[in-house]
Amino acid sequence: MSREKTTIYRKGLGVQDKIKNRLEQDYFSGIVSYLKAHDFTLSSGGLTIYLAREFGFCYGVERAVNYAYQTREKFPDRRIFLIGDMIHNPFVNRQLREMQIEILPVPETGKEDYSFLKKEDVVVLPAFGIPVSTLELLKQPGCILVDTTCGSVMSVWKRVESYAKEGYTVLVHGKYWHEETRATVSHALKAPGGKYLVVLNKQEAQFVCDFIRRGGPREGFMEKFRQALSSDFDPDRDLQKIGLANQTTMLRGESMEIAEMIKTALAARFGAKNLTKHFRNFDTVCSATQDRQDAVVELLTQKKVDLMLVVGGFNSSNTGHLAEISSKYVPTFHIENAGCILNDKAIRCRDAADGREKIKRDWLPIGPVKIALTAGASTPSSIIGEVVTQLLAFHRKQIE
Numbered sequence: 001m002s003r004e005k006t007t008i009y010r011k012g013l014g015v016q017d018k019i020k021n022r023l024e025q026d027y028f029s030g031i032v033s034y035l036k037a038h039d040f041t042l043s044s045g046g047l048t049i050y051l052a053r054e055f056g057f058c059y060g061v062e063r064a065v066n067y068a069y070q071t072r073e074k075f076p077d078r079r080i081f082l083i084g085d086m087i088h089n090p091f092v093n094r095q096l097r098e099m100q101i102e103i104l105p106v107p108e109t110g111k112e113d114y115s116f117l118k119k120e121d122v123v124v125l126p127a128f129g130i131p132v133s134t135l136e137l138l139k140q141p142g143c144i145l146v147d148t149t150c151g152s153v154m155s156v157w158k159r160v161e162s163y164a165k166e167g168y169t170v171l172v173h174g175k176y177w178h179e180e181t182r183a184t185v186s187h188a189l190k191a192p193g194g195k196y197l198v199v200l201n202k203q204e205a206q207f208v209c210d211f212i213r214r215g216g217p218r219e220g221f222m223e224k225f226r227q228a229l230s231s232d233f234d235p236d237r238d239l240q241k242i243g244l245a246n247q248t249t250m251l252r253g254e255s256m257e258i259a260e261m262i263k264t265a266l267a268a269r270f271g272a273k274n275l276t277k278h279f280r281n282f283d284t285v286c287s288a289t290q291d292r293q294d295a296v297v298e299l300l301t302q303k304k305v306d307l308m309l310v311v312g313g314f315n316s317s318n319t320g321h322l323a324e325i326s327s328k329y330v331p332t333f334h335i336e337n338a339g340c341i342l343n344d345k346a347i348r349c350r351d352a353a354d355g356r357e358k359i360k361r362d363w364l365p366i367g368p369v370k371i372a373l374t375a376g377a378s379t380p381s382s383i384i385g386e387v388v389t390q391l392l393a394f395h396r397k398q399i400e
């Protein structure tokens with residue numbers, strides 16, 4: 001197919017001043033500003049709320065949302081599309097849909113096909129990036145692309161590409177189904193003979209380590225990682241030189257442990273003195289994710305609280321990890337928005353242990369209560385502000 005010329009915006013669209021007010025109107029919260037100005041603390045009638053010092057929108061998401069708004073401003077009459085969700089927050093995605101920014105339809109065959117796009121259409125690429133093959137397909141019709149891929153994600157891509165070029169199998173600590181990881185592993189395939197494998201957690205990493213040390217039935221390995229490895233992966237051949245990276249929103253502690261496990265297994269198999277030829281590692285958890293995780297630990301080790309509320313999309317990886325960390329310290333409720341606080345007796349939340357949505361009862365202690373609060377990197381302040389308002393209302397009602 002002949003290719004039309006594609007215009008790609010990567011550094012904004014030059015209409016920042018025109019969208020400032022609209023962004024503020026959609027995402028600003030007076031009550032969150034109050035908390036920040038008052039040592040991240042708010043007390044009222046026996047309820048004390050402590051907000052983590054790093055919370056909510058990260059630089060990558062803020063930029064992506066900003067570019068999406070700029071796109072609508074610059075092209076008021078064009079069809080504008082997104083590749084799936086822009087970020088993992090239902091409120092933000094709804095706002096974009098209200099601006100007639102639609103998600104690209106997936107054909108019934110499940111096979112990507114963007115041939116219906118016209119030259120004058122605009123497609124906004126998400127902060128977590130898209131696979132190399134999808135970008136190539138999107139370039140075919142010659143439409144306008146607005147690339148909001150976060151710089152921290154692109155650094156992981158560079159790392160992964162360099163591993164693959166040097167003949168290392170790319171091993172990613174991440175979720176194989178997550179958009180960011182799908183985009184990341186596609187960069188391993190840019191190098192001739194590039195290979196990848198994705199492990200979700202320490203259990204899966206242990207399985208890989210056991211195979212490195214002792215080998216094993218190839219079929220068992222292939223079945224376990226069926227959806228998480230490159231098409232011609234061969235565990236007997238492709239686990240001898242490994243370069244590690246991680247999805248930017250994982251738990252850094254877990255990523256480090258996995259790196260150590262793989263390193264030890266390779267040293268056992270090939271000898272410690274040969275390790276540099278067999279193992280590469282670079283921590284690719286982004287600073288925004290790390291700052292939010294650290295702020296949760298700091299808050300929960302410094303303040304004695306009754307519970308923690310973590311606000312963010314139920315499908316948001318980094319929000320889930322904040323809840324996981326917090327639940328090691330205090331009872332934790334991961335909610336999507338203020339609507340999840342049904343009343344002072346019941347709350348709808350995502351269970352950190354099994355990832356399922358549940359209604360939990362008697363979540364708000366009676367009497368004076370101290371609540372810690374944080375939000376994932378895709379949660380705007382407006383949503384956090386609504387949660388605070390709801391908390392104040394239910395607590396007041398409880399006292400009455």
Ligand code: SF4
Nearest residue numbers: 058060150152248286
């Ligand atoms: S979480 Fe990190 S990598 Fe992802 S968009 Fe935000 S800053 Fe970028």
